[in-house]
Structures are given as C-alpha cells and as structure tokens.
Amino acid sequence: xxxxxxxxxxxxxxxxxxxxxxxxxxxxxxxxxxxxxxxxxxxxxxxxxxxxxxxxxxxxxxxxxxxxxxxxxxxxxxxxxxxxxxxxxxxxxxxxxxxxxxxxxxxxxxxxxxxxxxxxxxxxxxxxxxxxxxxxxxxxxxxxxxxxxxxxxxxxxxxxxxxxxxxxxxxxxxxxxxxxxxxxxxxxxxxxxxxxxxxxxxxxxxxxxxxxxxxxxxxxxxx
Amino acid sequence: xxxxxxxxxxxxxxxxxxxxxxxxxxxxxxxxxxxxxxxxxxxxxxxxxxxxxxxxxxxxxxxxxxxxxxxxxxxxxxxxxxxxxxxxxxxxxxxxxxxxxxxxxxxxxxxxxxxxxxxxxxxxxxxxxxxxxxxxxxxxxxxxxxxxxxxxxxxxxxxxxxxxxxxxxxxxxxxxxxxxxxxxxxxxxxxxxxxxxxxxxxxxxxxxxxxxxxxxxxxxxxx
Numbered sequence: 177x178x179x180x181x182x183x184x185x186x187x188x189x190x191x192x193x194x195x196x197x198x199x200x201x202x203x204x205x206x207x208x209x210x211x212x213x214x215x216x217x218x219x220x221x222x223x224x225x226x227x228x229x230x231x232x233x234x235x236x237x238x239x240x241x242x243x244x245x246x247x248x249x250x251x252x253x254x255x256x257x258x259x260x261x262x263x264x265x266x267x268x269x270x271x272x273x274x275x276x277x278x279x280x281x282x283x284x285x286x287x288x289x290x291x292x293x294x295x296x297x298x299x300x301x302x303x304x305x306x307x308x309x310x311x312x313x314x315x316x317x318x319x320x321x322x323x324x325x326x327x328x329x330x331x332x333x334x335x336x337x338x339x340x341x342x343x344x345x346x347x348x349x350x351x352x353x354x355x356x357x358x359x360x361x362x363x364x365x366x367x368x369x370x371x372x373x374x375x376x377x378x379x380x381x382x383x384x385x386x387x388x389x390x391x392x393x394x395x396x397x398x399x
Numbered sequence: 400x401x402x403x404x405x406x407x408x409x410x411x412x413x414x415x416x417x418x419x420x421x422x423x424x425x426x427x428x429x430x431x432x433x434x435x436x437x438x439x440x441x442x443x444x445x446x447x448x449x450x451x452x453x454x455x456x457x458x459x460x461x462x463x464x465x466x467x468x469x470x471x472x473x474x475x476x477x478x479x480x481x482x483x484x485x486x487x488x489x490x491x492x493x494x495x496x497x498x499x500x501x502x503x504x505x506x507x508x509x510x511x512x513x514x515x516x517x518x519x520x521x522x523x524x525x526x527x528x529x530x531x532x533x534x535x536x537x538x539x540x541x542x543x544x545x546x547x548x549x550x551x552x553x554x555x556x557x558x559x560x561x562x563x564x565x566x567x568x569x570x571x572x573x574x575x576x577x578x579x580x581x582x583x584x585x586x587x588x589x590x591x592x593x594x595x596x597x598x599x600x601x602x603x604x605x606x607x608x609x610x611x612x613x614x615x616x617x618x619x620x621x622x
Binding site: 217218219220245246247248250251269271298299300301302303306319320321322323325326328329330331332344346347350351 | 440441442443468469470471473474492494521522523524525526529542543544545546548549551552553554555567569570573574
C-alpha cells in the first residue's frame, strides 16, 4: 500500500478565483502555514528540487507536499520516501490548480504541525500562471536544456513568480544557454524576481534557495 | 521589417471542434496539403527540429509553417530565415490551438503551392493534446533532459500522437534517461506510435524522421 492518499480535486463552481485565493492566504496566515506553489515545464526537475529542499529543511519545519498530476502518482511515491506528509491531487485532465482545488488539497492533507506546505503544480508554463492558488510565494523552475529564451515566450509565468530557479546548471557546458542573457530576460519581465542558479541533481547552489525559503517561512509565521 | 505576418487567432464560437477538424482534414485532402501538428514541452527543440526538417525537404516540397505562440515571435524569425512561407499565430494567452484557429492560420498563410504545412503548437504537454487541430498527423517531441517517465505523466499527449521524436540524444551520457524504458512507456500508452530517437542539434537520426514524413506526404497527395 502506498504511504499517501489520492484525491480528485474539483474545479471551483465560483467564478471569483482571486477572492478565494485571498481568503485562503488569510487562513494560512492565521494557521501559520507557508504555502509555496512550485511551477515549471514537464521535466524541469520539480521533484528532484523538492527532494533536496525537504532534506535541507525537514529537521526545522513540519512539511507537507501536495503533488498535482493529471492522473499519475509517480512523484508522490518519490516524495513519500522522505517521510514527510504527502497527498496526491488528481486534476482529472485539468492543466492547472486554482485556489479552490488547492484548498481541497490542503484540507485532505491536513495542516496540523505543517509549517511549510508545498504545491507541486501540473507541469505547464501556460495555464498555472493564470490562476492564483492562494500560495504565499510562487517559485518556478527553468532548466538549462529548455533554453534561455523561455522568459520571452512564456511572459506571464515569469511575471507571476517571486523566484526563478535555473536548474541543471551541471549540464551548462553541453547546452547553448547564456546565464546572463536569461537573467536579463527574466528581469525585463519581472524586475523583482529572485534568480537562483542551481543543480538539484548535484546539490550545487541549493543552499541559496533553501536559505531564502527558511527566511520567508519564519517571517510569514512571525509577522 | 520581418518577413512574416502575425495574426491573432480566435477561438471557435462553435462547440464541435471534432467536426470542424474533420472538415478541415477533408479540405486539406482535396487541396493536397499535408498538415503536421508538432507538439512538445517548452524547450524540447521544436524549432531546431523544424529547421532540420525544412532543410531536408524544401527542395522536394512546398513548405509553409504556422508558428503558434502566446505572444512572442522569436521562432517565426528563426524559421523565416530558411526562406519558406511563415506566419505567426498569436493565441492571446490560449494554451492550445483548435481546428478553427488552425483554419484561420492556414487561410492567412495561404496554401497555394504548399505540400507540407506545419503547425508548431504552443509548448505544452497538456492542453494541445485535447484538441484535434485537423492535422493529418500529430508529431510530438520528448527531449532527453525531460526524463523517460513523461509518458506516464502526460498520458493523453502520448496517446494522440502518431510519432514521438526523442530529441537531444547527443546529451544522453549526461542524463539518467533510459531509451528502452521510455520506448516501453510510450508503447504502453500507444502501441501504434512510431518512435524516432534523434538529435536536431547534430542532425543524428533526422533522416529516419524525414524519410517517414516524405512517405506520408506522398501517400496523402496520391491516394
């Protein structure tokens, strides 16, 4: 038997996703739960990055992970092996999560003793960017093999995120990816975005991201 | 001035996309135009693969390319440099093309003297799979850095495509990607799918794909 439950999340019947997202954020604030929404293309390394993040922070914080997938549960199995709380959300073909679906996931997972809740969104650079999930911070991953022109091609995604992780820097020598050109392209879309180059596979650069995350969680809980 | 026009394509006001797609295919058959719909994640190498394909076939066939993007036109510029007919389709935020949008694109591009029309769909493994564009064949690209588990996670995309190109095989040594495991996962979803491993960057394996495409175009025009 798997160590996690799977639930089918249903799209909101209400039309006001932004209001629902605001209400969810207020509830999270009251409950001292920091919700991070992690977005990227398929295969950018969301799950590997999460594994490293959990490893770095699980002794300090209670962690719960919601794995959103169209209908598989391979990632939930991987994350479940770390011992943190995991729930699989099936979107029934939907290409994103909205605030209502996220609320359903949090409720099913349970947030008692959870300081850091992570939503691994559906792998997609288009639709997830259009829906505020109620997260405190949006983090996206762009991996080196995808190319440094992606901020030009998926502008909304790069505008809505607080942090861009540039993953797979260990393979930089084998790809025509210019870190500076990418940084400029992101900044053009989103001057406030933080950009952390790293390799989730080797662990290089992970600390800069987990240090940022630690500070954000603490300030969310204390303020 | 750029060598291509840009049009904003509008979603169909009709609800029956499947019927519209069938009608478009009938028209294409009559006009002897072979429409290939090319889908993949962002950064899998659609444009580089197209460049190689055009190079291999442009002396034999009239080629026209529709570049669908949310709102940029970087790819149309690249493709335009080959001298083939190119049109940029802006989807206005939409994450996919339907048959109506594709028809609008073909009409704006013009199909006189076009044997092979190519639709470069929006980079996304979810939504484009849900809409029949009216194409004669669906081709998708999965690139090595994305991982061999993608057929498990995006089952619909792998079910609707006639061909899966496994791109970036030149970087296989640097990634944990098992070609056989991937092949099995694709076949499980779609036993009829053709699978061609290649590297659009180096050109390795491209011929197997362009040979297949040549045969398909000829048979579509002759039957």
